[in-house]
Amino acid sequence: MADLPATDRRPGGRTARVRARVLDAVRAELARGGHDALTVEGVATRAGVHRATVYRRWRDVGGLIVDVIDAAGEIDWQPPDTGSLLGDLTELNRQIQQSLVERPSLALALMAASFHSEQAARAQTRLWADRYAQSEVLVARATGRGELPAGTDARALLIAATAPVYHELVLLRTGPDPAVPARAAQAAVLAAAAGAFAHPELPA
Template sequence: MQPDPSPSPASGRPPVGRGAKVRAAVHAATLAELVDRGYAELTVEHVAQRAGVHKTTVYRRWKDRESLITDALAEHMAMDIPVPDTGAIETDLRALARSLVQTFTSPTGQALLAAMFTDAARLPEIAAARRQVFDDRLARAEPVVARAVSRGELPRDTDPGEVLKTLAAPIYLRLLVTGDPVDEATADRAALVTLAAARAGACGRSLPPAATP
């Protein structure tokens, strides 16, 4: 098999090689293009030039722009996110919420949100990647809640997934709906509200009975 042609001289970059290095370079270039150009103007040609590879190298691994973006999104969001273990559920929840805020208020995080929730979100591949991304984040963080239950900090019936969704909900509301500022104070408030709800049994696998008047 003949080697791929070198990237165009305008890119100013040498070939990056094959295998994992190529995949990492193309993923990084895809995310950078999302930040700089947005989904609508992202092209395989621009990604290839930015990554320092020929476009045939990209097409050999990804059949089209959509599959490339889907793979880059899933890979980026499935990276080892910090899963805190501070010894207390209050500080663990705060750390998780702050990490979420930090991720999605960065330029790359903003581009990811735009790709997952605007025009690109209508594509089945992007919708599936979004589901995969959030399922993965939940699965990685659930041990934080499980440890709190085992320490007796939360009721035994606590559903880790419900706790984490309750934690994320006010952050995503601001990011995607209201446009209100999102900062560490937002994260800390979300953690406090979630902790109160979980301790009251509102995040259990079955809701507590409603109080009678």
């Protein structure tokens, strides 16, 4: 990728450049004032783009947020590959914790936005479903290495490993605890090894 000229990495030329400028502006405005302070006018001014362009393409604040979330889904994110399930889940949790404790946190601003807008909530749900699906490879690799019983429910294991990180920082709003990523990962690995996420029997 590093060899390609910038124009090739942004197919669409001017349209894509306008999108990149507008989405950068949305992220900056969200970071500055949160969802409540986001306006099409503020975004257009910051992006140096005519308001009519923003209205025509994104329609309203909800449309802008959805596109920021969709753009996050277009990033070529790869799940960690450290050589062990515990290492992979700990690193995944560290990335999640980092995204939630940085100030300003775009991740937190998007979650807040998804509480107001059904459209933003759907985009966020899609992005999360994609990221958890991508991360299932961690579980497949661990099963291949013999670290996990065959038939482990990958999604249930990933949710158990990561949920405490979100719960502490998004809902309980406790301060960032550097022990949480590894502890939550460790608990999920021990539970999985004991068969906690074995796929349930099919209904009779």
